[in-house]
Amino acid sequence: MYVAVKGGERAIEASWRLLDEARRGDTRVPELSVAQIREQLRLAVARVMAEGSVYDEELAALAIKQAAGDLVEAIFLLRAYRTTLPRFGYTQPVETENMVVERRISATFKDVPGGQVLGATYDYTQRLLDFALLAEGDDAASATRETPRATPPEEAMPRVVSLLDKEGLIEQETRSSQAREPGDLSREPLAFPADRTVRLQNLARGDEGFLLAMGYATQRGYAHSHPFAGEIRFGSVCVEMMLDELDEPVEIGEIDLTECQMINQFAGAKDVPPQFTQGYGLAFGHAERKAMAMALVDRALRAEELGETIASPTQDIEFMLSHSDNVEASGFVQHLKLPHYVDFQAELELVRKLRARHENDTDADADADTQNKEAA
Structure with missing residues (x-):
């Protein structure tokens, strides 16, 4: 040994x-x-x-x-x-409406307060390999090339959903739901039933490929939703934190975020008039595909809350949250590469015994058939 x-x-x-x-x-x-x-x-x-x-x-x-x-x-x-980092405390909720926007688009309204800002995007590029990139790398040539910088728009950019809010056409969060203390998935294990704050945390760090596939499934009919990209915005926001020595929040830095608010049809329910509902996505950095997929899945997971029939895996909270984490998924799949010699030998011995029993039963049946034919 x-x-x-x-x-x-x-x-x-x-x-x-x-x-x-x-x-x-x-x-x-x-x-x-x-x-x-x-x-x-x-x-x-x-x-x-x-x-x-x-x-x-x-x-x-x-x-x-x-x-x-x-x-x-x-x-x-x-x-x-x-997991090795100390926790100093919690920051204040970031105000994405005050984001210094580098990119902001809406698929629901052409003219929105603040305008549409295309920014840097692959949306309008041809999906062809750019072989000119093979020749890049010359520092002298790169030094002479000027890179355009995004200029933050001067006009304020309120959220697009505020246009619907003015007419009462989109759902509103209740005071009780806003005041509820959110869970902390980084300190507490995932448990069911999971409220929306925990679900959003889970989806925010969920695997992009998994969320993309599930978001695609919701668009193909595996959920009761018809989505519109109300607004997608990317830019920097201030992060503030309350300090014990002061009575007001202090700015400790800036982070880049991508936010998506997906608008969905909703026929209404008992005591709820027909209105639009929302799916929400938020991710670090420039991650539009992730934020959009997250918003689609978030809306699908609200089926029970909105009185909709749960008929698809995309609406099953336990299924979606339990399988979205690529760290857990990767570990569980790849553990199959580790030695399983003892387990396999036990299975092998069991299969050998079952085969021997099967052969004996087959031989016995064959002998009985032969005897019956001879007797006939």
């Missing part, structure tokens, strides 16, 4: 060395720096921060480098590091 353990240790240490070599790649190629990843792979950094539940671009870029671009592994690394 001791020899087996020592042999396993040496194999694992050798695997670590090979992993470092595989991550580095050809040493004749300049090594990718953390700063390059942070600045040039910003969308990947945003996803790792959101699903890793840590807003730190440098740490997210480091995790991506260490994981050789495997974003799920990078999310796992960042989530694990998060």
